[in-house]
Amino acid sequence: MVLQIEDRGRVRVLRMNRPDALNAMNNDLFAALRDALVAAERDPGVAVVVLTGAGRAFCAGQDLTEMLASAGSGGEGDAHQFPSMLEVVAGFAKPLVAAVNGLGVGIGMTILAHCDLVLMADDARLRTPFPQLGLAPEAGSSFTFADRMGRQHAADVLFSGRWFDAAECLAMGLVWKVCAAERLDAETMAVAEQWAANPIPSLVATKRLMLDADRRDLAVAAHRREVAAYVDLIGAPANAEAVAAFLDKREPDFGSIAGL
């Protein structure tokens, strides 16, 4: 199973589970995550959902092999489960809490800006290497990052493509709380259970009101512009050169991971 699903009382935990690929997202995982979220929305016993990763990583990003293979098809062809997963995450009807373990890259970082709360292990780190790949932001991050962190931190993340440690992510406002790696699960469950103790109709009404007020139309419009930019950039000379250089410079430890 690429996604583990576990209920703890009224909290449902979704754990990305491709540990050998540092939970890089392929179409199977996109689809499994989307379907699990839809099921959690419909289950009257689920009050809050937690998203986390198995093993050494939260999520190492979109599978690079798949991404490059889809270059000719406009980036997001029929077979691609990314847009529908993103739509379900961004409009999820119940409180959604992320627990970031290990590392998050690309969609492993941009998905956080669609969650209601993000906790992060103190030894975890995040990056969006879009410029290193000769590409541009995705998943609405050209809007959501400035919305969550302010324009300057968003610029720092998106123009540099560098790694950010947990302390930086907290200071920038992308992350709500940093805790020791061994406390990440317990701290996440503490807040999830506190929220889940409240009546589900109130939680659902509150989430709906927050989504309706959250200028989601701007995030959706941003995503649409990002897809157009992606189609422009992918396969162009700057992209081809950048990808080759990036693959050459990959850190040895992650050398076998497509998404890095």
Place this chain on the structure above:
Amino acid sequence: MVLQIEDRGRVRVLRMNRPDALNAMNNDLFAALRDALVAAERDPGVAVVVLTGAGRAFCAGQDLTEMLASAGSGGEGDAHQFPSMLEVVAGFAKPLVAAVNGLGVGIGMTILAHCDLVLMADDARLRTPFPQLGLAPEAGSSFTFADRMGRQHAADVLFSGRWFDAAECLAMGLVWKVCAAERLDAETMAVAEQWAANPIPSLVATKRLMLDADRRDLAVAAHRREVAAYVDLIGAPANAEAVAAFLDKREPDFGSIAGL
């Protein structure tokens, strides 16, 4: 008088004054506050308005008895002064500074997001127990809280309904400055007088420009959606159970206060 009005030079201080009810807002207080704000706007000698509370509290929230009594009438009937008070606060034409003493609950917390500056005593605390009551956000807070504090802190406040102390409120960005309780009045007057030393036409033009740029239409739209959610939730089984449980669990010290 449920509202004390005092001029200190060009600063007008409005002090909510139902101390035995911890300044819980009933229709009398809503109306008095609204009328006092309108009068301050029109008075050419008033440059800045300060809002604070008499006794042990800033404002213990909307009177629960009145709120439940109005359930059948759509929550905000003709007799209810809450919407017009909110409209006047949110569009107040001069700088408005809040000085939070003791505690703020419900509207005693949500009103702060419509003020230009919020100072808070170090021993004060705030909460919006909407989920505990089986209800949803009000006063535009489904928009304004994310606008002031970011989406994650807003989620923490609105999904948990728990108490927040002054240090948390400062860190979240809801509050501009925390000071010792005995210094709250002096610190508030210091900034109010500094602003009030400037020409009133400049202050009024600046406030108008900030309001026009502040996406107030989004706050108003949020409030409209909140009222619809309120009508859905009030009197439903989850609400009835939640209110009964909430009343049972009230802290003894506040046991006699409707708004808690």
Place this chain on the structure above:
Amino acid sequence: MVLQIEDRGRVRVLRMNRPDALNAMNNDLFAALRDALVAAERDPGVAVVVLTGAGRAFCAGQDLTEMLASAGSGGEGDAHQFPSMLEVVAGFAKPLVAAVNGLGVGIGMTILAHCDLVLMADDARLRTPFPQLGLAPEAGSSFTFADRMGRQHAADVLFSGRWFDAAECLAMGLVWKVCAAERLDAETMAVAEQWAANPIPSLVATKRLMLDADRRDLAVAAHRREVAAYVDLIGAPANAEAVAAFLDKREPDFGSIAGL
């Protein structure tokens, strides 16, 4: 030359250079800055632009003599290069980094909210003395300041018109990093070069996506309202009295500077 232009690899440094006037902006400098930005956009060898000031100041604001002389012409007549400079800065197609040395006043502070990243010397300070001049915010700051710093800090800046030191500017979110004055150039170049190492098409696409998502229409609309307010206030009794009093109270060290 009122503007020095220097290329360091793929980073172009623009240095405002009217040191005897603390780099107060007159029409020559507005035009030179606008033209240099347009040229940098078009130059395929420029990846990132840095804006800073020569001598003791970043920019002492709009030339007060020119500003008052244009009062009868609606504030921004044909001869005035301010609006077109502002438009080019706000929509600049490549990453734009500001390095604030010494002091910034008026447009020397409001321009920062149109940059992607702001570094500031630890001994520098900023203010917008609009209320002291009997005027109202400009350059879109009635929108951008709340967008960058939150409504409360924006209110503090715009209603008080007081000086803010580097630590305050950092805490408020207007500034991304504060460094020792002698390190300002090196720290600014470090981040500019890090960004500039990425492919320019990616940087341009990223900036475009961020601008499109940045509710720039709201900043433009704010600027339009600000101009109308300016026309109302300039030359009115409150303005004339305020300017006279302000000029009387100018700090001796800056006594000869029109913009202060």
